[in-house]
Amino acid sequence: MRKRNKLVSLFLACTLPASMLFTGCGSSQNNSGKIEIELVQYKQEAVDVFKQLEEEFNRTHDNIHLTIDSPNDATTIMKTRFIREDYPDILGIGGDINYSYFIDAGILADVSDYPGLTDINQGYRDILEGLEFVPTDGTYGVPYVANAAGILYNREMFKEHNWEIPETWEELIALCEQIKSEGILPFYFGFKDTWTCLAPWNSLAVDLAPPDVCQQVNAGNTVFTNEYREVAEKMQQLVSYGEDGPFAYGYNDACTAFANGESAMFAIGSYAVPQIKSVNPDMDIDSFVTPGSSDPNGNTLNSGVDLQFCVTSSCVDEGKKEAAYEVLNFLLADENVQMYLDDQSAVPCKSGDFTLASNLDGMTQYIADGKMADYQDHYYPSEMAVDAQIQTFLIEGDVDAFLTKFDSDWLRYNRDIIQMVKDYNKEHGNQ
Amino acid sequence: MNVKVKERYNWPVTILLILGLITVIFPLYMTIVIAFKQPSEMTNSIAGILSLPKSWSLSNFSEAMRVTDFWRSLRNSLLITGVTVVLSILLHSMVGYAIGRNKAKKKWYNLAYLYIVSGMFVPFAILMMPLVKQTAQWGIANIIGVILCYLVFYMPMNLMLYSGYLVNIPVALEEAARVDGATTWTTYWKIIFPIMSPMHATVAVITALSVWNDVMTPLVIMSGSGLNTLPLAQMSFQTQFGTNYNLAFASYLLALLPLLIFYIICQKQILNGVVNGAVK
Amino acid sequence: MKYSNDRQRTFMLMTIPVVLLFFAFNTLPLIKGFIYSFTNFKGYGTYDWVGFRNYIDLFQDARVGKSYLFTLKMAVLATIVTNVVSLILALGLNSKIRFKSALRGMYFIPNILGALVVGYIFNYFFTYILPSLFNTTSILASTTWAWVGIVVVCAWQAIAMNTIIYISGLSTVPEEVYEAGSIDGATGWSKFKNLTFPLIIPFFSINMVLSGKNFLMVFDQIMALTKGGPAQSTESISFLIYNNGMAGGQFGFQSANAVVFFIVIVAFSVAQLRFTSSKEEQL
Numbered sequence: 005m006r007k008r009n010k011l012v013s014l015f016l017a018c019t020l021p022a023s024m025l026f027t028g029c030g031s032s033q034n035n036s037g038k039i040e041i042e043l044v045q046y047k048q049e050a051v052d053v054f055k056q057l058e059e060e061f062n063r064t065h066d067n068i069h070l071t072i073d074s075p076n077d078a079t080t081i082m083k084t085r086f087i088r089e090d091y092p093d094i095l096g097i098g099g100d101i102n103y104s105y106f107i108d109a110g111i112l113a114d115v116s117d118y119p120g121l122t123d124i125n126q127g128y129r130d131i132l133e134g135l136e137f138v139p140t141d142g143t144y145g146v147p148y149v150a151n152a153a154g155i156l157y158n159r160e161m162f163k164e165h166n167w168e169i170p171e172t173w174e175e176l177i178a179l180c181e182q183i184k185s186e187g188i189l190p191f192y193f194g195f196k197d198t199w200t201c202l203a204p205w206n207s208l209a210v211d212l213a214p215p216d217v218c219q220q221v222n223a224g225n226t227v228f229t230n231e232y233r234e235v236a237e238k239m240q241q242l243v244s245y246g247e248d249g250p251f252a253y254g255y256n257d258a259c260t261a262f263a264n265g266e267s268a269m270f271a272i273g274s275y276a277v278p279q280i281k282s283v284n285p286d287m288d289i290d291s292f293v294t295p296g297s298s299d300p301n302g303n304t305l306n307s308g309v310d311l312q313f314c315v316t317s318s319c320v321d322e323g324k325k326e327a328a329y330e331v332l333n334f335l336l337a338d339e340n341v342q343m344y345l346d347d348q349s350a351v352p353c354k355s356g357d358f359t360l361a362s363n364l365d366g367m368t369q370y371i372a373d374g375k376m377a378d379y380q381d382h383y384y385p386s387e388m389a390v391d392a393q394i395q396t397f398l399i400e401g402d403v404d405a406f407l408t409k410f411d412s413d414w415l416r417y418n419r420d421i422i423q424m425v426k427d428y429n430k431e432h433g434n435q
Numbered sequence: 436m437n438v439k440v441k442e443r444y445n446w447p448v449t450i451l452l453i454l455g456l457i458t459v460i461f462p463l464y465m466t467i468v469i470a471f472k473q474p475s476e477m478t479n480s481i482a483g484i485l486s487l488p489k490s491w492s493l494s495n496f497s498e499a500m501r502v503t504d505f506w507r508s509l510r511n512s513l514l515i516t517g518v519t520v521v522l523s524i525l526l527h528s529m530v531g532y533a534i535g536r537n538k539a540k541k542k543w544y545n546l547a548y549l550y551i552v553s554g555m556f557v558p559f560a561i562l563m564m565p566l567v568k569q570t571a572q573w574g575i576a577n578i579i580g581v582i583l584c585y586l587v588f589y590m591p592m593n594l595m596l597y598s599g600y601l602v603n604i605p606v607a608l609e610e611a612a613r614v615d616g617a618t619t620w621t622t623y624w625k626i627i628f629p630i631m632s633p634m635h636a637t638v639a640v641i642t643a644l645s646v647w648n649d650v651m652t653p654l655v656i657m658s659g660s661g662l663n664t665l666p667l668a669q670m671s672f673q674t675q676f677g678t679n680y681n682l683a684f685a686s687y688l689l690a691l692l693p694l695l696i697f698y699i700i701c702q703k704q705i706l707n708g709v710v711n712g713a714v715k
Numbered sequence: 716m717k718y719s720n721d722r723q724r725t726f727m728l729m730t731i732p733v734v735l736l737f738f739a740f741n742t743l744p745l746i747k748g749f750i751y752s753f754t755n756f757k758g759y760g761t762y763d764w765v766g767f768r769n770y771i772d773l774f775q776d777a778r779v780g781k782s783y784l785f786t787l788k789m790a791v792l793a794t795i796v797t798n799v800v801s802l803i804l805a806l807g808l809n810s811k812i813r814f815k816s817a818l819r820g821m822y823f824i825p826n827i828l829g830a831l832v833v834g835y836i837f838n839y840f841f842t843y844i845l846p847s848l849f850n851t852t853s854i855l856a857s858t859t860w861a862w863v864g865i866v867v868v869c870a871w872q873a874i875a876m877n878t879i880i881y882i883s884g885l886s887t888v889p890e891e892v893y894e895a896g897s898i899d900g901a902t903g904w905s906k907f908k909n910l911t912f913p914l915i916i917p918f919f920s921i922n923m924v925l926s927g928k929n930f931l932m933v934f935d936q937i938m939a940l941t942k943g944g945p946a947q948s949t950e951s952i953s954f955l956i957y958n959n960g961m962a963g964g965q966f967g968f969q970s971a972n973a974v975v976f977f978i979v980i981v982a983f984s985v986a987q988l989r990f991t992s993s994k995e996e997q998l
Contacts, residue, residue, distance in 0.1 A: 049676070051671075073661075075658065076671050079962070080654060080961065081654070083759055084564075084654075084655045086759035087568050087571075088568065088571035090571065101964075105757060106760075109757070109759055109760025196842075196941075198942060249853065251944070252842055252852055252855065252856035257479050257842070260477055260478065264479070273676075275675075275676040278676070278677060282679065385964060386959075386962060387963030387965040389943075389947070392943060392946070392947045395944055395945060396945075396946035399946045400946065416772070445810050445812050446813070449812040451807065453814075453818070455804075455822075456821055459822060462825075462836045465836050469839075479843065481844055485844070529733070530734075532729065533729035534730060536726070550737075551734070551737055553981045553984075554737060554741045555924075555928055556931075556980040557973075558976060558977065560969065561744075561969075561970050563961060564751075564966060565743070565744035565748055566744045568747075569743065569744060569747075583740055586740075587736060587741050590733070592925060595921055595924070595925075596921060599920075603887050618725070620725050623729075633883050637883055640876075640879065644876075683832075683835075684832065694827045695827060698827060
């Protein structure tokens, strides 16, 4: 069997160095009686803050060893790890439809017994509750920070021209006309990237449509054709104040243009500020709530949970859950929250006296008053590609066709969820 | 015949080919210029993209190397690519030979050929999740699993290339070796394998390029192992709400260098192979 | 007799392990994916059997139909462009030119660059450079022309590899063929058509299948250039399968899509292989 040996040795010659090199790396840490807690979080841009937090935690805790992983494309990584049934102990994810899916799949543990929850702004806890497909008894996430979307504006430019912050839709349109007449572009949109279409859409929708419109449609109480018509029409009107051919330029182009003073405003969330400042570090940016309504008191801040911590259901035994709560206590300590806010210019979900980034000045009152509602796209299934549908609508300009398609697609993409809601309502006998 | 040796070159074609190089050099120029600029130099205009950077500082490159943990990622990339290429050449040429010599006459081999080649058209997305589960169950959710996946993914194409090349290699060569008493196994490795070296070079180049630039397979198979390849590490330039193209381009250029060196070596191989072929 | 036994056994030993490996990492997961196509699996967690619902939906889904049309027209045009240009390029690079190896090296560069970086560069090119040269808007913003932009980028990158394969094909054409040809007075086009091309048909068929397959499965270029836009006009089949199946929660449905897609291109390429191999046998 000489030839087989040859083949085998050939194989070994090639694969052995590989396996030898790599067995040393991926192995688990030395387990000296410490409880290992692994946190995987999806905000890759905050990797430096989390590295610092991890070091600080391990320095101050003898009984628990914390590993924080901030991988690229973390959502895919989390999903592939779930497929392997290799669950991290704590997940740092956004309050979006993935969170709803994870609850539905039974991956997350109930954390309603976590004492730190009482310090969290009730508004954000409600937002998370609203993301559950069917109401549950438990609480599955601890909101950490939020982001807010509306309209960013160039504060210096506004001061220079004595422009006023608009509080109603009519004022906003008047302002746009004014800016235009002075030879400046009111808005830069960057709609080549479809997701940027969602930013103005969401911030108008929280003003003009009921916050639970998606649940209402799922329950069969209304249709989007009724609820979203005004949103669609106002969005269309807004686009006429943007750059020529907004579908040629992407998000990055829009950030660059706004940073270089090519437009006075940019309808996007606070999350865009770091990218804008990378182009123009000295820019003075502030923001205001998108005034979709004609009633100054009828407007609502568009704010959602940007990062929350969820404990997975595999992390319940042998004191692990306590250890996970200890980690949460540490992350939620005021000075650590402040450190995160300073780095990421985010909005805290914890109540307390925090210093916020200056670009949020125009929104703080709404946050303090709790006048806010979640991004509507957090309820949209990503495969329905609502962002692309909005882009299509803005290119083609047919409101009726858009809304009709929205309704029919919604029923198809949410078929299973709607069935679940129906079963639940039948069982619980409401409506 | 007083024509000088020089004029044996076909100059019109040479000049046309040199002019055509603009289509290659222009995008490359853009990559290099952007790689050296700072984000604040990127205005939304032709000038912002084509103008030379204010200073030719290497800071983007050193920052890119820091962010991607360059040397460690490079080592992983080199290892995966190197092992895959070597194994591909050995295994795929072998199966290409066995199938290529028989597929015209024997139904079984023809079937095996069509079976493997049709695997080329399986969209990776449908294999992805089952593969993730399977590699985890078999305990190879690591670099070995990734290499085995690659060996299978590139098998259809390489099989086609090898069995296509085999058509031009006469069976008479093997028969001559048989007369000398050599077994088929030794004939293959001693005679056929060396003759196929131009195809080895082609296969090496194709396989190496695809493996080197691939993100998805290591992303899903090795996720959570803490190991990065260069393309995986480069994903960190593109976060949810921002992309640093300057750093990204600097890092792409860095990742390109090993391939360029590899190609220059392989190109010699291809040319040598041509000479060998002419000698035959 | 002894020799032919050894020969057959060796061939078997060479083939079987590799076929088994192929089965384990290609066919086995494919079968699992096929099973998932009858569920509403999201990729993780629990799922229900839904019978043929995914397949019924598939044939009624306008978005899927549109993606097939886009992918097909894009792949056909890109395959033609790529093969014509790279054949011309290979003939040029194989003729007696100055700086031969330097030129060959330079023309290969597009293939070394990853698809993403090529996409980003051309994004700048289409968005800023082309419009200001011709005073138009970006073709990537036009629902009628964006697909041509994708074709250009795919072809630009694929030409390099196809050229290499054609060059290695041309190098197998023996000098004597040309010499015999020039005695007969064959020049230019007729020399190419009657002498060179028939000899490189195997390479032509490899290139056709290779580029056709790559273009049918186009994904990276779309992610980097248009992300399926504008107005969902450049959503390729692979884009839908990945984006909605893996990133979205439609794994079951998109598995059904992938199964149908697989059957379509296998049928297509088996026909193509049959055709070219019958051509080869004529020689």
